[in-house]
Amino acid sequence: MDIDQVMRSQYDSSSSVHAEEVTFDVRKGPWTADEDALLANHIKIHGEGRWNLVARCAGLKRTGKSCRLRWLNYLRPDLRRGNMTLEEQLLILGLHCRWGNRWSKIAQYLPGRTDNEIKNYWRTRVQKLAKHLKCEVNSKQFRDAMRCVWMPRFVEQIRTSAQGPLNGLTENPRTHGIGSEDSVDDDHTNLLPELSSSVSSDSFSDAQFSSSPSPNQAGGNGSDRFKLGLGDGPEHWTGYSEGWQLGVDAGEQEDSNGRLVSEEDSLESLWNEENVWFLQQQLFEEAFRL
DNA sequence: AATTCCGCCAACCGCAGGTTC
């Protein structure tokens, strides 16, 4: 018996259910341990999906949306906890250059992290930094600074740190277990081990990898093509021309609205004063706790 | 010790797109 049958057998045949829906006393606010247990138990037995029915079936006075959110952002067993690693921060910056505020998309590349978590991270760290620098977080200047200056700094930090390979990024939990079939295509998963081995090796600076999801896979269309080139090595990373490129051809980047920005346009008059540079470096390190 | 400020994060809201009937 699949979940649909279970649900229908329990609810659809009962006319009183609909009356209950009308007078449903919806709970809001923080979840209790009991509610968590009810939800987790129910999903363990019946699986995810059909959240409105899950809410009713599990005996929760919550909306389906609330149940879904609680599961995805807190109860899911494959969630990672704790601070973002350097590698994760680097990925977020890079992927945000590519996709802008498409948090769920970005989250697909950070196994165990939720879109909500990444969104919060962005707001608290990156936007804070932009605020310190008195520029718009989506401005050309700020984005260029991220892509051409700070991301290479991250790479250098990762490379020189004793943390070893990309912690936890060598496997994508969403390709296993609950919800594994529809979320992330295999090519996205394949990306990560390659990055991992590159980071951990001395030849990281030469690392280059690409991924081309097939169009018929979930979430994989032509525009999802993902490639990350690191250019010629650390000695070049503080410059821009050999910097990062994510998913678009060299010499142009997409802004948060998907608009292409040319390299020539984007970097004029950037970093032309030594003291500004220094200040921004300090703020960056503070914001990202390097 | 008390109060205020601030950062972080969980959760809600509105909207858009997809699905079902």
Add this chain to the structure above:
DNA sequence: TGAACCTGCGGTTGGCGGAAT
């Protein structure tokens, strides 16, 4: 075909806890 419903996404908010005063 269109209305109703469901799901997922991104933006926003409120509360909690720690730091600063």
